[in-house]
Amino acid sequence: MGEVHCRDPRSGIIYVYSSESYVDPETNTRKTRRKLIGKLDENGNVVPTKGTPGRNKKRAVDKKTASDSDLDAVIKELTELYEQRLKAQLDRITSLENTIRELTREKKNLVDSMDRVLAKYRTD
Numbered sequence: 545m546g547e548v549h550c551r552d553p554r555s556g557i558i559y560v561y562s563s564e565s566y567v568d569p570e571t572n573t574r575k576t577r578r579k580l581i582g583k584l585d586e587n588g589n590v591v592p593t594k595g596t597p598g599r600n601k602k603r604a605v606d607k608k609t610a611s612d613s614d615l616d617a618v619i620k621e622l623t624e625l626y627e628q629r630l631k632a633q634l635d636r637i638t639s640l641e642n643t644i645r646e647l648t649r650e651k652k653n654l655v656d657s658m659d660r661v662l663a664k665y666r667t668d
Contacts, residue, residue, distance in 0.1 A: 548578065558584040559593075
């Protein structure tokens with residue numbers, strides 16, 4: 545068994561693999577097994593990795609393992625959450641509509657007052 549150093553051209557990181565040669569009995573050819581050991585740091589020391597190259601993939605929910613009751617509970621919880629958010633948004637919209645009505649009324653009163661003042665000075 546030997547060590548093989550391979551540089552990733554995208555990142556420039558040097559990965560270290562253990563390499564083992566063997567003869568495949570079916571095809572009677574030489575083949576190689578490699579296993580990731582780690583990567584080299586700036587001092588040339590091997591830093592162990594998890595054993596798999598590349599990014600960690602996000603685990604997807606396995607539909608076969610999730611039971612219908614679990615899915616129903618999740619759906620119910622999400623539905624309640626969205627209903628709460630929707631109610632909060634509707635309450636905010638109602639509040640803003642009331643504020644708009646009050647400001648419109650106040651604007652009308654100010655315009656009427658300004659018209660009265662201007663009318664008084666125009667007649668003089």
